Every structure is written in C-alpha cells, then in structure tokens.
Amino acid sequence: SQQGEEDPQALSIQEGENATMNCSYKTSINNLQWYRQNSGRGLVHLILIRSNEREKHSGRLRVTLDTSKKSSSLLITASRAADTASYFCATDPDTGNQFYFGTGTSLTVIP
C-alpha cells in the first residue's frame, strides 16, 4: 500500500511561474524525500528533509515539512520547460524498512 498522496494529481503552468505540490502521509516518519521521474525513466532524488526539520532549500527547490499535519510541500521557483516531469514524495516510517511513495503530481511547464 502507498502511504503518501500528492496533490494536485496534475499541474500545468507557464514557464517562469512557481509550482507547488503537496504531499500528505499517514504515520510517523524518520524523513521525507522528493523524487522526480521523467516519462519512461527511473526516479531521481531531489531533496531529503528530516522529521526534525521544517524547511529546506536546494537551488530552485524549497521543501517544507509539517509533522503535526503529516504533510509536506515542494515548491519549484522560476519553472522551466525542463522541469516537466512527475514528482513523488517518499516517506520512511520510523518502524520497518519500507519506503512509501505517493501517487505523484504530473507537472507540465509550458514554454
């Protein structure tokens, strides 16, 4: 079963705009990671945020984590056409060894 759920399921924006994707999960976690997947390709790790962190930045990416609401958001600023991909959050529950991926947000950036 998949623990995380992203919303929106699909997002279409103009190049240069910001894109925000949200992830909700169900159980306590050690950390939360965001991954990107281009069509027909494997997943690429973007950023990891630990359960004791509230915000993290990496280049044009900004991730927030609210453990009280069991939610995270990924913000991509100044989007580019090359950002078009599916984005997944993955949670690492504090029990067991599984990683749970959400259903993903499909982002389309229109040039």
Next chain:
Amino acid sequence: GAGVSQTPSNKVTEKGKYVELRCDPISGHTALYWYRQSLGQGPEFLIYFQGTGAADDSGLPNDRFFAVRPEGSVSTLKIQRTERGDSAVYLCASSRATGRINEQFFGPGTRLTVL
C-alpha cells in the same frame, strides 16, 4: 561511475511463464530495493536487501515473487507463474547504507508485459 542498471529493459512473456529480472547496483552500495510501478501510480515497495540478506520482504505480493542477492551486489527478482496483473515497470534502487538517511539511486526499470 556507472549508475544502477537493470536488464532486460523490456520483457514480454506469456501468462504462466517464469521470468527473472536483474539489477546491478552502484558498486559499494549495500542497500538494495525492488519496487513495482503501475501506470499512473507511484512505486510500490517490494523488498529490501541489506547486504546479502532480505531485511524486509513484506512488500512481495505473494509467494510467486522471490528475490535473491547472493553476493551482496547483483540482485535478481524472480516471478513464477506470471499473471497479467504482474505487468508493470519493476524498479531497482540502491543506496550507500540503510536508506533511512541516504538517497536511493534508481535504475531505469524493466517493463514487464504479461500477455
């Protein structure tokens, strides 16, 4: 160095047949994961290896699925008596140690089609 590789990239088989999917992790990565991804869905955890042993196989859907990693490097996912519902992309990932605080590096996947 090379990333995670998976072979074959595509596999078409008939219902009831046996298939093996191979994963070559990044050299030195002790943790290895198998996932299954259906169209429009996120990856679904199948099994996790730490070294040679399966530390967590709770994601395997039934006893038709089995995976090995005999020397702590290459892993093979084996599916017996394949069913049409097994059709999916099978992804392998590796990480330096236990994946809890380490990013996972994914292979391109094997697309399995069961006719």
